[in-house]
Amino acid sequence: MNYSADDISFDSLGAGDKDFLIFWAHGWGHNKKAFSQVAESLQGVADSILIDLPGFGDSPKPESVWGVDEYASSICSFVDERSKGKKAIWVGHSFGGSVGVGLAGSFPETLDGLVLVASAGLRTERPLAQRVKVWIRVRTFKLLKRIFNLLGRDTDSLYAKFGSPDYKQSGEMRQILVRTLNQDLSAAAQKISCPTVIIYGEKDTATPPAVGQRYSTLIDNSEFVVLDTLDHYTLLSTGRHQVAKRIKQLIEGL
Amino acid sequence: MKRIAVFFGGISPEHDVSVISGMQVMDALDPSSYDVIPVYIATSGQWYTDPTLRQRETYLPSAEQFANMRKVSLDLSRAGKPRLLTTEKKLFGSQEASIEFDVAVLVFHGLIGEDGNIQGVFETANVPYTGMRTKASAITMDKVATKRIIDEAGVPILDYRVIPRPRRGLIVTPEELQAQIGDFDFPCCVKPNHLGSSIGVARVENVEELSEVLPEIFAFDDTALLEPFVENLVEMNVAVKRSGGDVVTSAIERPKFSDELLDFKDKYMSGSGGKTGQKGGAKTPGQSSEGMLSLTRELNPELGDKDQLIRDMAAKVFEQLDGSGAPRLDFISNGETGEIWFNELNPIPGSFGFFLWEAAAKPVLFAELLDELIAEAIELHAGRQLPKDPTPEAARLFNKR
CATH class of the missing domain: 3.40.50.20 (Rossmann fold)
Known part of the structure; x- marks a missing residue:
């Protein structure tokens, strides 16, 4: 894996005089700006490093098809280097949460606290109607793809029609998206020992609260919060004050 | 719940x-x-x-x-x-x-x-x-009344003159004005007595200019306030609240300020207007474009011994007014001479001044600030309850109810 900690692009916030350092990791397709307002709110509590995960923002793309493990190990030395003498907290949204689970599970010494905001990484049982819908969609897509291939036609239009927004926009990162989406992080979650706060939005359909519920049963030292009226994205905008409050409470307990 | x-x-x-x-x-x-x-x-x-x-x-x-x-x-x-x-x-x-x-x-x-x-x-x-109770709110909405009370507490304020709206119309002639303000020195700063947010605030060089700008103020307010124009103006704002039995202060902010006074739109919409002057203290940081906050204000500026002085003055004003809630107090200073004056108190600052509390020595997040204000509301309410029958024995003119 030819990815060094120096390749990772990030923004720092704060004078560096706090005892706590928060690493903020965005979701799929976002970049280091995603958490900037929440980080700004917590400037009196902790210093911050807002990361562009490899392949996003200004951080170069990984050269191979990474999974969550590769993301975690590439970021581990980056976190270790910068958090010397400080307590390190990882706050990850969606995909950034998955990376946090990988990091805290595989490298228990690296983090002192973990916050999962609408984190991905666990497959959830969808309601029957939705399962049927997805099954039909997937079968239709596969059938059409075979027909298109037989006819020698380009399948891009099919991907555009049937893929999720993340999938459609992922371009060269598509294989990484597929690989990470298909990973189940249960085993990594069970190995997490640091205090963890798990925050989900009640209206989130991308990573519904059921995912958080499962994380909370897998992670021993965890607290699970469901915030009414918020969804996958509004957790970071209108919900930012609630997220900041939970992060501060976690830090005060460390 | x-x-x-x-x-x-x-x-x-x-x-x-x-x-x-x-x-x-x-x-x-x-x-x-x-x-x-x-x-x-x-x-x-x-x-x-x-x-x-x-x-x-x-x-x-x-x-x-x-x-x-x-x-x-x-x-x-x-x-x-x-x-x-x-x-x-x-x-x-x-x-x-x-x-x-x-x-x-x-x-x-x-x-x-x-x-x-x-x-x-x-x-x-x-x-x-x-927030503030009725009396404190009424006083602080009146800049002149506030000055009189704060003056009593020994907190420095700028000298001032009061110009009432004429009984008829909005125009006061320079001659009439001269009689009202006497030998008050120009340049002056004229502002409405009750309105906030810099509405109607203007710098005037002489009594003729004063006469020209007054109608605009009188369209919205029944009293205008005249103060000496402070050269090398530096503004410093700080919020105050009670915490337990103590009065605590937030971070101090120094709005970045261009050389001339600005109107309302510059103050609130400097992100979109593209005008050169930018004054901070904007009421809606959450709505501003990215990075706007730091562009318009400096939090916790290096003020040396002035830092504690401002905090002490703010706490004194808050106590003098029987303060509650988390008002923001605005001070002005002559950057060259270092003189500081209490300027005004804003009982309900925009966005509740949450960014000032986030950056306080003991940070308080917006959600926590609201928890505190709600708890205080309940406490103040409980403290004001009258007995079930509010008429004391001696004042009863009818048989016991």
Whole structure:
């Protein structure tokens, strides 16, 4: 894996005089700006490093098809280097949460606290109607793809029609998206020992609260919060004050 | 779960700013502790409640959305829990209904709403409400009254003259003005006595210019205030609240300020206007473009021994006024001479000044600030309750009720 900690692009916030350092990791397709307002709110509590995960923002793309493990190990030395003498907290949204689970599970010494905001990484049982819908969609897509291939036609239009927004926009990162989406992080979650706060939005359909519920049963030292009226994205905008409050409470307990 | 009614909007020049602050407050109230009831007071004076009042789109110019909204009023009868009165549509006609709540969070800026009028309504209705009480709100909305009281506490204020609106019309001639202000030195700064947000504030070089700008002030306010123009002006703002038995202060902010005074739009919309002058203290940081905050203000500036001096002065003013809530106090200074004066107190600062508390020595997040203000509202309310029969024995003219 030819990815060094120096390749990772990030923004720092704060004078560096706090005892706590928060690493903020965005979701799929976002970049280091995603958490900037929440980080700004917590400037009196902790210093911050807002990361562009490899392949996003200004951080170069990984050269191979990474999974969550590769993301975690590439970021581990980056976190270790910068958090010397400080307590390190990882706050990850969606995909950034998955990376946090990988990091805290595989490298228990690296983090002192973990916050999962609408984190991905666990497959959830969808309601029957939705399962049927997805099954039909997937079968239709596969059938059409075979027909298109037989006819020698380009399948891009099919991907555009049937893929999720993340999938459609992922371009060269598509294989990484597929690989990470298909990973189940249960085993990594069970190995997490640091205090963890798990925050989900009640209206989130991308990573519904059921995912958080499962994380909370897998992670021993965890607290699970469901915030009414918020969804996958509004957790970071209108919900930012609630997220900041939970992060501060976690830090005060460390 | 407490039911929190958030009141905002209002008949005020700062109506729109209040809507933004109101939405921010509703977002910052912790949903695991509170149920939020939005109560919007339109510029027409009509009160509404509806879940969509939490969304920005609701306020885009088109009155249609309000046509089907539930109209409410406050029950002033003091009978039982605080409640809003409304009507419910039934199959045949409509029926009276009520919406109970525990605490009113007041998010008004300027005039009715911030000047004690609304506070008095909630006192009358015996409803716990956040912020300054009626008397303190009424005093601080009047810059001249505030000056008189603060002067008594020994906190430095700028010298001033008061110019009342003429009985008829808006024009005061230079000759009349000269008689009123005597030998007051120019250049001066003239401002409306009651309005905030720099509305109508102007620098004037002589009595003729003063006469020219006054009608604009008198269109909105019945009194104008004249102060010496402070050279090398540096502004410093700090918020104050009680915490336990102590008075605590927030971070100090120094709005970045260009060489001339600015009008309202520059103050609030400097992100979009592209004008050169930018003055901070903007009321809506959450709505500003990225990085706007640091562009318009400096938090915790290096002030040496002035830092403690400002904090002490702020706490003194707050105590002198019997303060509650988390008002923001604005100080002005001559950057060259180092003199500092108390300028004004804003009982309900935009966005509740949450960014000042986030950056305080002991940081308080917006959600936590609201928790504290609500707890204080309940405490102050409990402290003001009268006995069940408020007529003392000696004052009774009828048999015991």
